[in-house]
Amino acid sequence: MSKIQEGLLYSGSHEWVKTDGDIATIGISDFAQKSMGNIVYVDMPEEDDEVFRDEEFGAVESVKAASDLYSPVSGTVVERNAALEDEPGLLNRDAYANWIIKVRMSDPSETESLMDAAAYTEFLSKQE
Amino acid sequence: MGFAYFPDTEEDIRAMLSRIGVASLDALYSDVPCDVLFKGEFDIPDAMSEMEVRRRFSELASRNTALTVFCGAGAYDHYSPAVIQSVISRSEFLTSYTPYQAEVSQGTLRYIFEFQSMMAGLTDMDCSNASMYDGPTSAAEAAMMSVACSRRKNKVLLSEALFPHVLQVVETYCRYHGTETCVIPMKDGVTDIAAIEAALASGNVAGIMVPGINRFGIIEDLTGLAGAVHDSGALLIMYSDPSSLAVIRTPGEWGADIVCGDAQTLGIPLNFGGPYLGFLCCRKEFVRKMPGRIVGETVDAGGKRCYVLTLQAREQHIRREKATSNICSNQSLMALYVTVYLSLMGPQGLKRVNGLSYGGAHYLHSELLRTGLFEDPFGKPFLKEFALRSAIPAGRLQKALLDRGIFGALSCGEDLVSFCVTENRTKEEADRLVDAVLSCSSKS
Amino acid sequence: MKYYDKLIFELSKDGRTGYSLPENRWPDKEDGLPDVLKRTSSADLPQVSEPDVVRHYVNLSDMNFGVDTGFYPLGSCTMKYNPKINEEMSSYHGFAGLHPLQPADTVQGALQIYGELSGWLCALTGMSAFTLNPFAGAHGELTGLMIMRSYHISRGDSGRTRIIVPDSAHGTNPASAAVCGLEVVQVKSTAEGLIDIEDLKPLLDDTVAGIMMTNPNTLGLFEKEIHEIEECVHAAGGLLYYDGANMNALLGKVRPGDMGFDIMHLNLHKTFSTPHGGGGPGAGPVGVAGRLEHLLPEPVVTLSPETGKYVISGQPQGAGRISGFMGNFGVLIKAYAYILSLGKQNVRNVGPYSVLAANYVKESLKDSYKLPIPSLCKHEFVFDGLAKANTGDNGTEVTTLDVAKRLLDYGFHAPTIYFPLLFHQSIMIEPTETESKETLDAFIDAMEKIAGEAVSSPSILKEAPHNTPVSRPDETLAATHPVLTFRQRKSSDNRS
Known part of the structure; x- marks a missing residue:
């Protein structure tokens, strides 16, 4: 069973979002890291790059797989998690303690369509 | 009648059919619609014995003319030491597949690692892939790679000073791929750096490809280019002759980001155009966008040093339509060729090869100028290949040389012909060429 | 096959040469080039003698498996005999x-x-x-x-x-x-x-x-x-x-x-x-x-x-x-x-003999391995893993990867695995027309033995291969901290 953290919002492509004002912190869910296996590389956008809702902003790679990352919100990247450059396996260790990018949202209302922990739990139960 | 490559006897076939539970070999195709089963006779020759095959090839070979090669233009007659043929004939290398099962492919994986190390060393780049098909296709891959690295930009500038066949292949790939190309005209026989700088200003440029040694054999002076390219946020791609890099300024020293080219110059025979060896090197920040196989070092379960295909998440078998390239092989055996060549040559031998080629080319250059039939149109530094303006039409000149068993004076522009001299050529051969030129002119 | 642990660079010694080139008697020398066009750094190539080179690469070849070494049933790759x-x-x-x-x-x-x-x-x-x-x-x-x-x-x-x-x-x-x-x-x-x-x-x-x-x-x-x-x-x-x-x-x-x-x-x-x-x-x-x-x-x-x-x-x-x-x-x-x-006479048999071999192996092994589609195959076929695997705790069940690695111990190359993607445990086998019935029988026998081991002693499979020059490589390490050249290796010796 994958862990689901309360208090976060989730997308159907298994990214999580935590908002603080107009800043959204984005990572991948425990389900996503488990299905990837050992993560060996995280392809992240640069600071000041723009991201768009439901569009690709990067990828996570394991030895035998690659999975694109889709942004749950639109906005401008304000920070990328540099720790993942040296140690991408952090995402396997704790997918919720380790975020991938922080985005200044251009339209915070976009988060309204995301799932809360309960909805995501149900979403996953249909997937598994 | 038995056939040497098919081990099955009548009895074997019966036993196998009976295990399968079908009556005949034809019954194995019962799932194929009758009307597509081929029932006629194939229009190919009758089966030949090995002796007949040999005879056929010696007949065919007799229809070729062996020539003394004084031409380059992307294929060079460098010497190939005897050790290479001996090593690459090892069945264990020759008859193996791509090294997917690392435990039984350490031989291939290790020499590819050595190859990558040598190519990175020669070009002065951080990384190399395991090789590609040939120079022009590696250039096309490099152009598409620069687009993949840039995320949003979609245009590649190409110096007209690149060899025409390289330009054509890059343009073909890019046309279908949806990458815009723009050829920047040459100036005085070399890449026009000012024109490139102007073109950069138009924006949307992902990469700029220039030759290290150009279509006229001129060693390009790229002073200031990398700075301008990087200021615009684009990548500098160099198309280089790796053999020359033992002596001439390297792509790394010029500030290039991606290097491509053909490593045929490192001991691979002319082979009528192939197999050759494309190569691709880059700075480490771009390695995850590099197409092709890459070998990396790791350890096995017992801690022993070993090698594996790595960074595979870039590749087609994982990314499918999202891969940066469709390439799923390398010219591994040719990479072995080059690895053995460079091991034998070492830094000193490769310098010596260049010294001999340089010496021969400059001798021929000055002897040809002395005939009064040629002039040097550009007057710029060259290594082993050079272009001259010829008073004699290229076709007639080439024909006169062919009559003396020499292949030279390749047309490379209006009134321009090119020559190339490698360490494989002697002074006697060069003098014979000059004689042929003189007798050709006296006839006119 | 035996393990040989050298890179050509590690045999290098300053001053050794492996080349044989004529004296340079031409009047002009390449140092006549303008300085701006000359290489200033060293090219980082090894300096080794000719016998060193030959022995090194022959030793490397001994760590390789080829069609001339043994049966190579790699699906979709048609590893047939390569005539000399x-x-x-x-x-x-x-x-x-x-x-x-x-x-x-x-x-x-x-x-x-x-x-x-x-x-x-x-x-x-x-x-x-x-x-x-x-x-x-x-x-x-x-x-x-x-x-x-x-x-x-x-x-x-x-x-x-x-x-x-x-x-x-x-x-x-x-x-x-x-x-x-x-x-x-x-x-x-x-x-x-x-x-x-x-x-x-x-x-x-x-x-x-x-x-x-x-x-x-x-x-x-x-x-x-x-x-x-x-x-x-x-x-x-x-x-x-x-x-x-x-x-x-x-x-x-x-x-x-x-x-x-x-x-x-x-x-x-x-x-x-x-x-x-x-x-x-x-x-x-x-x-x-x-x-x-x-x-x-x-x-x-x-x-x-x-x-x-x-x-x-x-x-x-x-x-x-x-x-x-x-x-x-x-x-x-x-x-x-x-x-x-081949000629027009023998070319007619290439397809049929390859199809014969594939169906023979398929029919012989279909009780030990899961055959998802039982119809007549052509030159290759796909199993979806073992018919009976030891389904131990999470992560210890015997997988297709383990079967493939164990085959190496028996002297065969592994089939293509985990392709096609339609099945989770794909094992894709293509024998080709140039393998004898005896070779196919020996392969069938090894596959049967492995199916048996998967039940009786799964750890033999999990830890396989045992008889190859190296055992399973750590691919995660290779991809997380890539070491792609000898120069980089020297500068990152502290990695562990």
Whole structure:
């Protein structure tokens, strides 16, 4: 069973979002890291790059797989998690303690369509 | 009648059919619609014995003319030491597949690692892939790679000073791929750096490809280019002759980001155009966008040093339509060729090869100028290949040389012909060429 | 095989030489070049003697498995015997010394090989013309798709930008399509493993350039409904592309041209016996139906009826130029020699004997391994893992990977694994026509033993291989902190 953290919002492509004002912190869910296996590389956008809702902003790679990352919100990247450059396996260790990018949202209302922990739990139960 | 490559006897076939539970070999195709089963006779020759095959090839070979090669233009007659043929004939290398099962492919994986190390060393780049098909296709891959690295930009500038066949292949790939190309005209026989700088200003440029040694054999002076390219946020791609890099300024020293080219110059025979060896090197920040196989070092379960295909998440078998390239092989055996060549040559031998080629080319250059039939149109530094303006039409000149068993004076522009001299050529051969030129002119 | 732990760089000693070059007696020396054009750093090449070089590479070869070492049942790769006469003919100096830009008059023998080989490939496949320029299967695919796009565009039908690819296809199909600027649309397979025609029909509209098919497909199954597929695709204005990866099953028996395919490629390194060389060089000739002939890439080789001589020419209407010169000529020679040896008599048996071998192995092992699709196969087939595996705790169950690794201990190369993606534990086996019944029996026996071990002593499989020069490599370490050159290795010795 994958862990689901309360208090976060989730997308159907298994990214999580935590908002603080107009800043959204984005990572991948425990389900996503488990299905990837050992993560060996995280392809992240640069600071000041723009991201768009439901569009690709990067990828996570394991030895035998690659999975694109889709942004749950639109906005401008304000920070990328540099720790993942040296140690991408952090995402396997704790997918919720380790975020991938922080985005200044251009339209915070976009988060309204995301799932809360309960909805995501149900979403996953249909997937598994 | 038995056939040497098919081990099955009548009895074997019966036993196998009976295990399968079908009556005949034809019954194995019962799932194929009758009307597509081929029932006629194939229009190919009758089966030949090995002796007949040999005879056929010696007949065919007799229809070729062996020539003394004084031409380059992307294929060079460098010497190939005897050790290479001996090593690459090892069945264990020759008859193996791509090294997917690392435990039984350490031989291939290790020499590819050595190859990558040598190519990175020669070009002065951080990384190399395991090789590609040939120079022009590696250039096309490099152009598409620069687009993949840039995320949003979609245009590649190409110096007209690149060899025409390289330009054509890059343009073909890019046309279908949806990458815009723009050829920047040459100036005085070399890449026009000012024109490139102007073109950069138009924006949307992902990469700029220039030759290290150009279509006229001129060693390009790229002073200031990398700075301008990087200021615009684009990548500098160099198309280089790796053999020359033992002596001439390297792509790394010029500030290039991606290097491509053909490593045929490192001991691979002319082979009528192939197999050759494309190569691709880059700075480490771009390695995850590099197409092709890459070998990396790791350890096995017992801690022993070993090698594996790595960074595979870039590749087609994982990314499918999202891969940066469709390439799923390398010219591994040719990479072995080059690895053995460079091991034998070492830094000193490769310098010596260049010294001999340089010496021969400059001798021929000055002897040809002395005939009064040629002039040097550009007057710029060259290594082993050079272009001259010829008073004699290229076709007639080439024909006169062919009559003396020499292949030279390749047309490379209006009134321009090119020559190339490698360490494989002697002074006697060069003098014979000059004689042929003189007798050709006296006839006119 | 024995472990040998040296890199050529580690044998290097300053001052050693492995070359033998003439004295430089030319008057000019390369140090006459302007300083700005000279290399300043050292080239980082090893300095070793000739005997060192020979012994090093022979030792490396001893860590490699090849077709000449043992049975190589790698699915979709057609690891058949590589005849030795082909190698000798290919290194004949009469060909190896030819410059690719020599005038056609001086290379009539080489051009005859090119011309005749193209003709023979036409005869064997039912196509009208071949280019031998593409360097590999993937390169052939790309070339073929360029021809397909050029065909539509030349008819003013430029909206055809989508290509249909079955979900069972090799990964190169969608990747080639993407490089060619085509959007990939996937068509599903039925439970029988064949293209689902009901899924296909609604996809066919005027945005479709064509369909890429492998027949037999990657499950080794013949697409029986080929006539209906052909009619539907052609009726919708699309073209049919034949991926020749699995042509060995049909060689001598069925011709893609007769099935209605418009464009195809062959892998000479699979079907026509040229060695794989550890990953290449191969050759991927592309054949087309008559109405596409003018779209083949340049240069083209033709026999002039007036002069009786072969000529090399450009192709102004064609798809473009996809190679520096005229393909991997050294490889073409080997395929040419192979066809001469086979002749019209033996070529008829290539497909049938390869299909016989595959079905024999399949029928012999179907109780020990899960056979998801039990019908007659062609030259290869796919198991979906072990029939009875020890299903221990999470992560300890015996998988396809373990079976593959254990096979190495028994002296066989592993089959293709985890492909096709339709099953979770795919084991794809292709024996080829050049293996004897005794070899197949020994392989069957090893596979049976492994199935037994999977139940009785799974740890033997989990830790396999045991008898190879190295055991399983740590691929995560390799990909997380890549060490890709000797120089980088030296500077990162502290990694652990």
